[in-house]
Amino acid sequence: TQLLEQSPQFLSIQEGENLTVYCNSSSVFSSLQWYRQEPGEGPVLLVTVVTGGEVKKLKRLTFQFGDARKDSSLHITAAQTGDTGLYLCAGRLSGGSYIPTFGRGTSLIVHP
Amino acid sequence: GAVVSQHPSWVICKSGTSVKIECRSLDFQATTMFWYRQFPKQSLMLMATSNEGSKATYEQGVEKDKFLINHASLTLSTLTVTSAHPEDSSFYICSVGGGLAGDTQYFGPGTRLTVL
Numbered sequence: 312t313q314l315l316e317q318s319p320q321f322l323s324i325q326e327g328e329n330l331t332v333y334c335n336s337s338s339v340f341s342s343l344q345w346y347r348q349e350p351g352e353g354p355v356l357l358v359t360v361v362t363g364g365e366v367k368k369l370k371r372l373t374f375q376f377g378d379a380r381k382d383s384s385l386h387i388t389a390a391q392t393g394d395t396g397l398y399l400c401a402g403r404l405s406g407g408s409y410i411p412t413f414g415r416g417t418s419l420i421v422h423p
Numbered sequence: 424g425a426v427v428s429q430h431p432s433w434v435i436c437k438s439g440t441s442v443k444i445e446c447r448s449l450d451f452q453a454t455t456m457f458w459y460r461q462f463p464k465q466s467l468m469l470m471a472t473s474n475e476g477s478k479a480t481y482e483q484g485v486e487k488d489k490f491l492i493n494h495a496s497l498t499l500s501t502l503t504v505t506s507a508h509p510e511d512s513s514f515y516i517c518s519v520g521g522g523l524a525g526d527t528q529y530f531g532p533g534t535r536l537t538v539l
Binding site for chain 2: 317341342344346351352353354355356359361397399401402403410411413414415416418
């Protein structure tokens with residue numbers, strides 16, 4: 312059973328389009344991270360959200376943590392080819408020991 | 424954030440040989456390091472949690488005698504794939520986290536292992 316369900320698994324869009332990636336769980340997380348990974352490299356942290364309802368922006372990327380801290384979303388506005396990569400959400404379960412939990416990832420391809 | 428390096432970045436070996444992968448935390452004293460395995464276009468699969476000065480904690484289904492982990496110092500953890508077989512071919516990534524890093528993980532660049 313996957314604690315963090317990410318959707319969609321694959322996304323292929325044209326440059327300039329908007330997209331949203333979702334990360335859902337039935338469990339409560341004390342914090343949640345979003346990473347981006349390019350082929351042949353390790354994941355790079357994009358953002359950490361810790362407060363229910365929190366919204367963070369990173370240029371064209373908007374991250375939201377659900378009010379109940381069970382879900383999160385990543386919205387990209389006007390996607391660019393440089394946004395291509397694997398997007399991973401990960402979180403720390405509330406009240407649990409620090410064992411990282413990762414979603415399955417969303418593979419995004421942005422075509423020129 | 425922490426800077427993490429891995430060596431080698433890629434390795435090709437013959438079936439039956441052992442391969443050692445190093446993970447170094449360059450600017451962060453890491454009491455805990457994590458080892459992951461990743462197949463193409465898939466997410467990370469946690470293999471084990473490496474604790475400095477003590478035995479690693481392995482995830483269910485990961486053979487501890489096959490994947491030997493040593494975390495002898497606060498800046499170095501090693502993963503040795505013993506008697507490697509073609510099915511061990513994968514992308515191996517380490518990370519540091521916890522402590523001063525909080526819930527964030529800082530990843531190494533990964534090591535591509537190909538077993539012929």
